Amino acid sequence: MAEKPMISVIIPTLNAEASLPATLTALVPAALEGVVREVIVVDGGSTDHTGMIADHAGADLITTPPNRGAQMRAGAHAARHPWLLFLYPDTVLEAGWEREADNFMERVDRGSTRCRAAAFRYALDDEGFAPRTLEGIARLRCALLRMPYGDQGLLISRRHYDEAGGHRPLNAREDVDLIRRIGPRHVRVLSARAISDAARYRRVGYMRGVLGNLAPQVAPRAMRT
Template sequence: MPEFDTISVIIPTLNEEARIGATLASVLPQRPAEVLVVDSHSSDTTVAIAAAMIGVRVLQADKGRARQMNAGAAAARGDWLLFLHADTLLPPSALERISAQPEGILAGAFRHRFSGDDWRLRLISRLDNTRARLTRIAFGDQAIFVRRTLFERLGGFPPCDVMEDVAFGELLRKVTTPVLLREEAITDARKFEQMGVWTSLARVGVLLAFHRLRLPLVGRSFFKEIR
């Protein structure tokens, strides 16, 4: 039998009762892993749903994905840290694929796809996958994974209100070349659908541009809690 590295799956949550069950169900049937839900004082039943599932540990942290994911990483015990959004389904073979990565691979992510059949969202996912392949910087809904030793050496996610995934990806790219695995992480399309597909894409583009230019971020209304 091959010897596998251990994996800690860290899921930040805030009022995700409609989706956390499905997300956890995409993780728990896979090879044994430590699963940590890091909640930010949800006012709905998110914590109750997560706590009722065998194999899930629930923590509390201040609001903000970067803060929540860093808190989860500090409590985690795995050789690998996998950061999964609460509205994103993990590919069926994800944990096995991560654990089997050779020693030289230090970080990576999966290809992305939105839920549903909207051709515009499929196009955006294809463009996003091309961007990730060329830049080696993944968005958070691509289920970013990194070896614990490297995560700790980099100091975790920078303290950003938004774009913490891109900021961390820039740190990763300075010291390694993250891999992009072919399996797809599937993200709930509700935010793009409710805000409007093209409007949402434009806002993300503006956020990226402001981040790259090191200007104060705008467009945070896009990140209000859409449940």
């Protein structure tokens, strides 16, 4: 019987105490199933309780200068397992995500798919027309360009991550940069949702988010101010 794929989850943080608990909690069922084997929180110098939350959750905590791309690269370097899952600290994977991820990883390991990486379906934790419009733009972008946002997570084997050159030390659009090097046609969007905190859109306005996301090279994360 083939060995079950094992994941190291890597979460870059900076003052993420409000959202990190939900992100970590969503990983518990996959940890109980033996799919998630370690969680690495790479903190960029938080001044809140982010580090304490990570420690209490049993995550490995690494501290680096604040640079999201460099934080993710440091987490990947420290990871001990053959699959890497990069998540933002305000992204919550919906229940059951691990089953679809497990199927994808097994297909990649068997060589039965040309895909090298996977992301999840973009969703926002808000009601109404504006968030649904933003989600629709994300779906359209993925369908036409195969360019998921960093908010959608990225599941990739260590081998393919290293072949692509890993994350570069970019503090924004590091997701776009890596996807381009992986090759958009090699990225699959799974049906399980990655649900992002919509607080930043409520703060700056959904119209700004919609207009920003009409440009295919601009990721929602650039909205954080």
